[in-house]
Amino acid sequence: MIAIAPKPGEVDASHGPILYLESVSVSFDGFKALNNLSLYIDEGELRCLIGPNGAGKTTLMDVITGKTKPDTGSVFFGQTIDLLKLDEPAIAKAGIGRKFQKPTVFENLTVFENLELALATDKNVWRTLFAKLSGEQRDSIDKVLMVIGLSDHRHQIAGALSHGQKQWLEIGMLLMQEPKVMLVDEPVAGMTHQEIERTAQLLLSLQGERSVIVVEHDMEFVRSIAKRVTVLHEGSVLTEGTMDEVQNDPRVIQVYLGD
Amino acid sequence: MMLMDWYRNDKAAVWLMAAIVITVTLLPLGNLVFPADSPLRVTAYSISLIGKYLCYALLGLSLDLVWGYCGILALGQSAFFALGGYAMGMYLMRQIGSRGVYGNPELPDFMVFLNWQELPWYWFGFNQFWFALLMIVLVPGLLAFVFGWLAFRSRVTGVYLSIITQALTYALLLAFFRNEMGFGGNNGLTDFKDILGFNVHSDGVRASLLMVTGLILIAAFLASRSVINSKLGRVVTAIRDQEMRVRFIGYRVELFKLWIFVFAAVLAGIAGALYVPQVGIINPSEFSPLNSLEIVIWVAIGGRGTLYGGIIGAILVNYAKTLLTGWLPEIWLFFLGAAFIVVTVFLPDGLIGLLQRLPKRIPIRKVKAGAA
Numbered sequence: 369m370i371a372i373a374p375k376p377g378e379v380d381a382s383h384g385p386i387l388y389l390e391s392v393s394v395s396f397d398g399f400k401a402l403n404n405l406s407l408y409i410d411e412g413e414l415r416c417l418i419g420p421n422g423a424g425k426t427t428l429m430d431v432i433t434g435k436t437k438p439d440t441g442s443v444f445f446g447q448t449i450d451l452l453k454l455d456e457p458a459i460a461k462a463g464i465g466r467k468f469q470k471p472t473v474f475e476n477l478t479v480f481e482n483l484e485l486a487l488a489t490d491k492n493v494w495r496t497l498f499a500k501l502s503g504e505q506r507d508s509i510d511k512v513l514m515v516i517g518l519s520d521h522r523h524q525i526a527g528a529l530s531h532g533q534k535q536w537l538e539i540g541m542l543l544m545q546e547p548k549v550m551l552v553d554e555p556v557a558g559m560t561h562q563e564i565e566r567t568a569q570l571l572l573s574l575q576g577e578r579s580v581i582v583v584e585h586d587m588e589f590v591r592s593i594a595k596r597v598t599v600l601h602e603g604s605v606l607t608e609g610t611m612d613e614v615q616n617d618p619r620v621i622q623v624y625l626g627d
Numbered sequence: 628m629m630l631m632d633w634y635r636n637d638k639a640a641v642w643l644m645a646a647i648v649i650t651v652t653l654l655p656l657g658n659l660v661f662p663a664d665s666p667l668r669v670t671a672y673s674i675s676l677i678g679k680y681l682c683y684a685l686l687g688l689s690l691d692l693v694w695g696y697c698g699i700l701a702l703g704q705s706a707f708f709a710l711g712g713y714a715m716g717m718y719l720m721r722q723i724g725s726r727g728v729y730g731n732p733e734l735p736d737f738m739v740f741l742n743w744q745e746l747p748w749y750w751f752g753f754n755q756f757w758f759a760l761l762m763i764v765l766v767p768g769l770l771a772f773v774f775g776w777l778a779f780r781s782r783v784t785g786v787y788l789s790i791i792t793q794a795l796t797y798a799l800l801l802a803f804f805r806n807e808m809g810f811g812g813n814n815g816l817t818d819f820k821d822i823l824g825f826n827v828h829s830d831g832v833r834a835s836l837l838m839v840t841g842l843i844l845i846a847a848f849l850a851s852r853s854v855i856n857s858k859l860g861r862v863v864t865a866i867r868d869q870e871m872r873v874r875f876i877g878y879r880v881e882l883f884k885l886w887i888f889v890f891a892a893v894l895a896g897i898a899g900a901l902y903v904p905q906v907g908i909i910n911p912s913e914f915s916p917l918n919s920l921e922i923v924i925w926v927a928i929g930g931r932g933t934l935y936g937g938i939i940g941a942i943l944v945n946y947a948k949t950l951l952t953g954w955l956p957e958i959w960l961f962f963l964g965a966a967f968i969v970v971t972v973f974l975p976d977g978l979i980g981l982l983q984r985l986p987k988r989i990p991i992r993k994v995k996a997g998a999a
């Protein structure tokens with residue numbers, strides 16, 4: 369068989385999922401936050417991740433982005449990139465971006481500057497010192513400002529934004545990074561009904577182009593975007609399927625309603 | 628035209644630089660032009676004193692970059708200052724030549740006193756001014772590079788970083804105290820004669836040193852300002868506020884911290900080098916951990932994260948120190964401690980923060996007065 373070898377450091381999802389986690393376990397002082405978890409995400413897929421509080425959803429994102437190193441298991445980005453060997457900036461550079469559960473933007477910088485820092489470009493120290501925005505880069509920031517509805521707030525200090533606007537700004541920063549995989553932790557918390565709808569549209573529009581993993585407790589929102597839903601419980605995958613399949617699964621009902 | 632625009636954008640910067648330029652031209656004039664008995668005569672002592680304040684201002688500026696902008700509470704900034712000072716001191720020692728007490732053309736007096744036969748290798752080259760200049764930049768820069776690389780790569784932050792920087796300067800203090808180190812031990816380096824062939828104690832040299840210090844301070848301020856206004860400056864500010872987040876958008880936080888730490892160390896080294904010929908001595912007490920704490924207080928009082936704050940804080944606090952230590956030396960440390968507490972509790976943005984808030988308050992009062 370003749371296979372074209374991918375260049376080292378480049379994502380190769382030519383055969384198989386773009387992101388896969390196998391038998392991953394993480395424990396904090398003996399408590400298993402992730403327990404032998406396996407998960408496969410395809411290229412361009414939009415996957416929703418649900419589960420009760422403490423199920424391990426955020427911990428899973430921590431493992432993928434290099435914040436937490438698992439005790440056991442393997443985490444691969446494409447066929448070739450072993451994420452456990454990389455640190456956070458290297459993982460970000462490889463093409464995995466993340467929005468945090470608690471919106472974290474740079475409060476002392478303006479909306480525009482927040483996006484500028486996230487911009488996909490060479491993030492080397494000296495290049496950064498002498499960086500000048502090209503017209504093209506300015507345009508891409510303007511475009512994202514439009515998408516996240518903050519064009520009129522571009523020169524505002526990010527700390528002065530509302531909770532919902534901070535969520536949007538963080539999503540905007542994620543878009544600026546142009547990642548291949550986007551991990552989005554609770555994007556609609558604190559948003560109005562309209563804002564939630566726009567977020568749903570935005571995430572749907574990214575399908576095919578990017579792989580997106582969305583963690584959310586708002587079931588109505590999940591229903592409006594989900595193709596495939598994975599349910600996490602006590603650190604492992606409980607079940608996986610369409611929203612309807614999942615919602616009618618007695619084990620899921622048990623987990624959400626029981627004890 | 629450009630100057631006008633600039634003035635509109637950053638009035639404080641223009642005022643600050645104008646003040647420095649005026650100070651470093653008028654004072655030397657007052658010293659050189661007026662006769663000794665004229666009331667307008669500026670004494671040589673005052674010239675050196677102001678020169679010393681400006682060196683401290685540069686040192687305060689350097690800490691403001693690291694602490695005010697990057698959030699690294701480095702408590703070893705005086706170590707870089709002292710190393711720059713020693714490098715300059717070594718040059719000045721070599722310029723003494725055979726005019727020392729023992730008249731040895733090769734060896735400084737303290738080495739003759741220790742019965743040393745030849746100059747240690749690390750003193751080679753210091754008879755050349757250009758070599759000394761190189762070392763003033765390289766030695767503090769390299770130390771900051773190695774130390775910072777180890778500390779930031781292992782993600783040492785907060786109190787732990789503050790403690791190890793104090794340990795660094797304390798270790799250097801102990802090392803430089805030792806006679807065997809070859810830096811003059813307890814007494815340090817002093818009794819300087821010439822700099823570039825001119826008598827260091829002459830009025831002309833004092834005046835020139837003050838001017839050079841003022842110009843270098845301005846250059847350092849402008850350089851720091853363009854660093855802070857660059858994208859790197861924004862990354863550094865972002866690191867201060869959300870270190871983790873910066874990593875997740877792909878910046879190597881440790882390298883950015885390292886860059887600003889080394890840059891600040893080099894500025895501190897230059898400040899030390901300018902300080903030594905103006906005060907006439909460098910000894911191990913400059914490494915004292917307390918000195919590093921004082922720099923933090925200057926910056927806190929001036930206003931951190933402003934660049935002006937480090938400069939103004941350093942000058943004001945040291946002016947107060949000169950007045951108070953002449954008058955009631957015992958109370959100085961209490962005064963400093965009290966000022967620090969008052970500023971941290973009531974003026975978290977320092978004096979600069981207070982000034983920035985003033986113009987907004989005045990119109991409100993006017994409205995109230997008008998309504999009454």
Ligand SMILES: Nc1ncnc2c1ncn2[C@@H]1O[C@H](COP(=O)(O)OP(=O)(O)OP(=O)(O)O)[C@@H](O)[C@H]1O
Nearest residue numbers: 396400401419420421422423424425426427428469
């Ligand atoms: N750094 C940590 N140290 C100790 N325990 C932790 C740590 N991080 C997470 N945990 C624990 O691991 C479990 C999983 O946490 P995680 O944040 O992943 O849950 P989650 O599914 O994101 O929950 P939520 O829906 O509330 O955000 C929780 O019980 C939590 O208390």
Ligand SMILES: [Mg+2]
Nearest residue numbers: 425426427469
């Ligand atoms: Mg969570």
